[in-house]
Amino acid sequence: MTTVFRPYEESEALRSDRSAADRQRHREKLRRALKENIADIIAEESIIGRDRDRIIKVPIRGIKEYRFVFGDNEGGVGTGDGSTRPGQIIGKAGQRGEGGIGPAGSEPGVDYYETEITLDELVEIMFDDLELPDLERKILRQLPSERTAKRQGYKKQGIRVHLDRRRTVRAKIRRRIAAGVPAPREDEEETEGFGFRKEDLVFRRLVEEPREESNAVVICIMDTSGSMDRLKKYLARSFFFLLYQFVRCKYENTDIVFIAHHTEAKEVSEHEFFHKGESGGTLISSGYKKALEIIENRYHPDLWNIYAFHCSDGDNFESDNPAALEAARKLCAVCNLFGYGEIKPLGSHYYDGSMLDLFKRLDADNFHAVLIERREDVWPAFRQLIAKEREVAA
Amino acid sequence: MSGWTLRELEEWDERIREKVAEFGLDCYPQEFEICDHNAMFGYMAYHGMPAHYPHWSYGKAYEQIKTLYEHGVTGLPYELVINSNPCLAYLMRENSLLLQILTIAHVYGHNDFFKNNFLFRTATCASETISAFKTRADRVRRYIEDPSIGLEAVERILDAAHALAFNRNRNPSIRKLDPEAQKRRLLEQAEPRPDPFAEIHKRPKRVEPELNRVPLEPDPDLLLFIRDHNRELTDWQKDLLTIVDEEARYFLPQIETKIMNEGWASFWHHRILTSLELPQELHLEFLVRHNQVVSPLRGGINPYHLGFMIWRDIERRFGGEGSKEARAKLMAVRESERDQSFLRRFLTRELMEELDLFTWKPRGEHLVVAEISDEEGWENVKAALIKQVGAGSIPVIVVVDADYRGTRTLYLRHEHDGRDLDIAAAEKTLAHVRTLWGHKVHLETKLKGRPALLTASADGFDAKLLV
Numbered sequence: 001m002t003t004v005f006r007p008y009e010e011s012e013a014l015r016s017d018r019s020a021a022d023r024q025r026h027r028e029k030l031r032r033a034l035k036e037n038i039a040d041i042i043a044e045e046s047i048i049g050r051d052r053d054r055i056i057k058v059p060i061r062g063i064k065e066y067r068f069v070f071g072d073n074e075g076g077v078g079t080g081d082g083s084t085r086p087g088q089i090i091g092k093a094g095q096r097g098e099g100g101i102g103p104a105g106s107e108p109g110v111d112y113y114e115t116e117i118t119l120d121e122l123v124e125i126m127f128d129d130l131e132l133p134d135l136e137r138k139i140l141r142q143l144p145s146e147r148t149a150k151r152q153g154y155k156k157q158g159i160r161v162h163l164d165r166r167r168t169v170r171a172k173i174r175r176r177i178a179a180g181v182p183a184p185r186e187d188e189e190e191t192e193g194f195g196f197r198k199e200d201l202v203f204r205r206l207v208e209e210p211r212e213e214s215n216a217v218v219i220c221i222m223d224t225s226g227s228m229d230r231l232k233k234y235l236a237r238s239f240f241f242l243l244y245q246f247v248r249c250k251y252e253n254t255d256i257v258f259i260a261h262h263t264e265a266k267e268v269s270e271h272e273f274f275h276k277g278e279s280g281g282t283l284i285s286s287g288y289k290k291a292l293e294i295i296e297n298r299y300h301p302d303l304w305n306i307y308a309f310h311c312s313d314g315d316n317f318e319s320d321n322p323a324a325l326e327a328a329r330k331l332c333a334v335c336n337l338f339g340y341g342e343i344k345p346l347g348s349h350y351y352d353g354s355m356l357d358l359f360k361r362l363d364a365d366n367f368h369a370v371l372i373e374r375r376e377d378v379w380p381a382f383r384q385l386i387a388k389e390r391e392v393a394a
Numbered sequence: 395m396s397g398w399t400l401r402e403l404e405e406w407d408e409r410i411r412e413k414v415a416e417f418g419l420d421c422y423p424q425e426f427e428i429c430d431h432n433a434m435f436g437y438m439a440y441h442g443m444p445a446h447y448p449h450w451s452y453g454k455a456y457e458q459i460k461t462l463y464e465h466g467v468t469g470l471p472y473e474l475v476i477n478s479n480p481c482l483a484y485l486m487r488e489n490s491l492l493l494q495i496l497t498i499a500h501v502y503g504h505n506d507f508f509k510n511n512f513l514f515r516t517a518t519c520a521s522e523t524i525s526a527f528k529t530r531a532d533r534v535r536r537y538i539e540d541p542s543i544g545l546e547a548v549e550r551i552l553d554a555a556h557a558l559a560f561n562r563n564r565n566p567s568i569r570k571l572d573p574e575a576q577k578r579r580l581l582e583q584a585e586p587r588p589d590p591f592a593e594i595h596k597r598p599k600r601v602e603p604e605l606n607r608v609p610l611e612p613d614p615d616l617l618l619f620i621r622d623h624n625r626e627l628t629d630w631q632k633d634l635l636t637i638v639d640e641e642a643r644y645f646l647p648q649i650e651t652k653i654m655n656e657g658w659a660s661f662w663h664h665r666i667l668t669s670l671e672l673p674q675e676l677h678l679e680f681l682v683r684h685n686q687v688v689s690p691l692r693g694g695i696n697p698y699h700l701g702f703m704i705w706r707d708i709e710r711r712f713g714g715e716g717s718k719e720a721r722a723k724l725m726a727v728r729e730s731e732r733d734q735s736f737l738r739r740f741l742t743r744e745l746m747e748e749l750d751l752f753t754w755k756p757r758g759e760h761l762v763v764a765e766i767s768d769e770e771g772w773e774n775v776k777a778a779l780i781k782q783v784g785a786g787s788i789p790v791i792v793v794v795d796a797d798y799r800g801t802r803t804l805y806l807r808h809e810h811d812g813r814d815l816d817i818a819a820a821e822k823t824l825a826h827v828r829t830l831w832g833h834k835v836h837l838e839t840k841l842k843g844r845p846a847l848l849t850a851s852a853d854g855f856d857a858k859l860l861v
Contacts, residue, residue: 003424004423004424004426006427006428008428008487019435022451022453025450026450026457028450066557067559067560068561068791068808068819071814072816073756073813073842075754075755075756075764076778078693078752079694079696079750080693080749080750080752080766082750085763085766086766089760091693091761092760
């Protein structure tokens with residue numbers, strides 16, 4: 001018997017990333033699987049409820065490799081600590097006990113796998129799915145106070161910090177070769193007279209340019225009257241989440257405004273918007289008027305791309321309808337896109353009041369109304385809305 | 395490096411090899427490769443093979459190993475060793491000197507086991523392991539690069555084949571009869587047994603054997619059966635099925651001897667290291683590490699632990715430490731058993747009580763201890779354990795008919811042993827079978843004690859209870 005030791009070789013380790021291609025392929029498959037199930041994933045409460053500023057990781061079911069395996073109708077065998085008694089509870093069904101009870105020696109086949117993806121990646125996949133063209137943008141507002149320096153070419157003179165070392169050395173080597181002087185070996189002193197000269201120096205040329213910014217504001221208007229229950233609010237929230245993510249990835253600077261209304265409207269914080277329950281009746285026009293007021297005060301339509309979206313169950317006081325229609329018309333005039341989502345858990349739109357009919361009379365091509373009856377509708381409804389935006393932009 | 399030099403490793407290896415020879419272990423030539431943890435992820439993802447065909451599942455395995463490691467859920471194994479001649483093992487450079495010594499000794503245990511256990515000897519050819527994996531990798535790559543085939547088409551077959559890889563004959567040492575011999579046997583079995591009292595007995599009715607059925611006898615080799623009987627498969631598709639089956643054949647002995655093999659290696663690393671007269675600080679680290687390796691898994695089975703305890707028990711019962719008789723017994727057992735027979739023959743009631751082995755069953759929403767290793771329970775516990783180890787963790791599925799009711803439907807049967815199939819997994823796997831077979835597939839099984847038929851067809855999946 002002989003034994004060979006093969007020492008560690010760093011170059012080898014750096015060069016051979018043998019699994020790179022298979023990892024890449026796995027990622028592609030994951031993305032594809034994600035796309036196919038995006039509607040389900042978007043509707044998962046765990047994602048919608050996230051704080052949007054933090055980059056978080058979302059567990060996604062991995063791509064499983066299926067085999068014929070046993071279910072757990074028969075149980076299994078375990079090792080105890082010496083005090084095990086019949087009847088003792090050792091874990092919960094479906095969780096497979098402490099430390100993972102499972103048949104020994106079954107490594108190939110056991111597949112409990114979750115992969116992680118950041119919220120940003122997820123959003124990117126979402127919008128890949130939509131195949132969006134670039135949107136029309138409002139006049140870019142220039143912010144001269146924020147300048148950025150951009151590299152553009154090279155020059156022979158400059159200040160020390162802009163010295164480009166690599167090009168400088170290259171220039172020197174070029175000069176040496178031209179002069180026919182051989183390069184010094186590592187252990188030799190630099191040949192006399194071949195240090196750096198002024199003409200070798202190369203500096204980076206920097207130009208300043210004012211940053212241009214495109215601004216967008218998302219105005220979320222939600223009916224918080226007594227008739228909006230938890231489920232309705234949740235559906236609305238999913239929708240606002242998508243809209244916000246969408247606008248955010250299109251514009252550098254995105255503001256968001258929350259308006260809650262019942263019979264009167266007020267601007268609220270995000271937390272209040274989603275969590276505070278109100279009661280009472282509904283005057284939709286109050287929400288729209290508040291939105292118009294905010295736009296007038298803070299977001300001039302020449303400088304801002306305005307996206308307004310309103311979620312309600314459509315249960316408006318009859319008498320308010322003309323006012324609501326009028327305000328909606330005004331909103332359409334100033335917004336890039338104004339959307340209305342009517343949230344009616346399955347079937348209820350047959351007997352409740354609806355604004356959908358009313359808004360049919362609204363003659364504006366940047367208005368779009370959708371009906372959301374259950375979770376699964378959120379994504380298709382959003383797609384419809386975005387398709388509208390695309391038409392408007394085109 | 396973590397405080398050691400290659401020179402030191404070689405010196406320790408020399409001393410370990412002296413012990414290996416003294417204890418009578420019989421090993422292939424050994425090769426150790428020092429690698430970093432990134433390379434280790436890579437080797438682990440590809441089962442330690444220096445060359446292996448590409449497939450996304452290995453990329454997934456890599457990510458999984460890496461994620462678990464980086465989140466500190468699992469450490470990396472100290473060693474990775476493959477069954478080849480020369481025997482190839484990897485040592486992680488980040489490990490301490492003691493871990494390297496322990497690993498080296500442990501690897502020699504595996505090496506001896508690979509070389510001598512009958513399953514490895516009959517099912518694998520160690521001297522060709524590396525080149526066989528390399529050749530298979532080249533073949534798969536060629537198909538992927540072939541513009542008329544391509545990655546997607548290859549993946550489709552590999553995905554499906556991987557799903558069925560271990561639904562194969564578990565006894566590679568038992569040769570399958572060819573169809574002619576099977577026919578002869580069926581005819582022989584149909585003849586009435588010679589009966590000395592034939593005169594007074596009623597003549598048994600002769601049942602004509604079905605000689606035109608394919609297969610003649612239920613066939614457990616799903617991939618090979620499909621390869622040989624689906625005439626619509628092209629040559630490269632058949633070759634992919636062969637490749638996957640060959641790999642499964644190579645890995646099956648490791649599944650079948652997990653407890654024995656890990657126990658054996660742990661038994662010998664323990665014996666070797668205690669006899670090396672390690673300096674104090676190394677010795678303390680050794681005790682800590684060894685106890686980590688062979689600590690019981692509460693509520694489950696740690697194969698290192700169970701195997702180690704049984705081997706020690708065998709040595710004690712057959713002559714005691716260092717005796718010639720005990721050594722001969724150990725060597726004989728490691729040669730001729732697999733996990734199931736090993737447990738059946740050598741796991742005693744006393745040891746089971748000491749280990750506090752028990753069975754659990756789901757009851758309502760809880761998992762509840764059913765029986766423990768006491769007077770009434772131990773035999774049932776032992777039987778349950780034997781049932782789930784080795785290839786016992788894989789359901790037995792056989793092909794019964796390749797042309798069910800003359801419709802090219804493939805009829806499979808699950809040999810039910812009390813354990814139901816996981817239906818969600820069966821649904822997806824059956825779809826894979828259909829991909830390979832190209833026609834409808836039935837799978838007969840039992841659900842909660844009642845016979846059931848699962849079907850994968852063009853209309854999707856269907857499960858219904860028979861009667």
